[in-house]
Amino acid sequence: MNIESDYGKRGVEGQAGQQSRQQLSRNLALIKCPHCGNDSDFLEVADNVVLTTHYRQNRDGSFTQESDESQIMGEIRLYCGECHHDLSHFHSRFLEMLF
Ligand SMILES: [Zn+2]
Numbered sequence: 001m002n003i004e005s006d007y008g009k010r011g012v013e014g015q016a017g018q019q020s021r022q023q024l025s026r027n028l029a030l031i032k033c034p035h036c037g038n039d040s041d042f043l044e045v046a047d048n049v050v051l052t053t054h055y056r057q058n059r060d061g062s063f064t065q066e067s068d069e070s071q072i073m074g075e076i077r078l079y080c081g082e083c084h085h086d087l088s089h090f091h092s093r094f095l096e097m098l099f
Pocket residue numbers: 033034035036037038080081082083084085
């Protein structure tokens with residue numbers, strides 16, 4: 001539907017500049033690996049993560065997990081899921097688009 005309306009605008013004078021800006025912002029909405037072109041699979045890697053898990057020992061000697069929490073002490077990096085190219089400069093945008 002959007003594509004159709006864009007085609008319609010193409011013939012109208014004075015809207016060509018507006019249209020190219022719209023296309024640009026649409027391209028910027030996707031994070032794409034500059035190395036292999038992948039725009040669907042990404043890896044987030046956290047360094048120096050401290051995982052603390054709270055267990056309670058039961059009367060029969062078994063343990064039940066009560067809670068766990070992770071604390072990230074180091075950097076968080078973003079990688080391409082296909083070629084593992086470092087995409088960390090996209091990480092803040094990745095977080096903005098994370099739902
Ligand atoms: Zn890649």
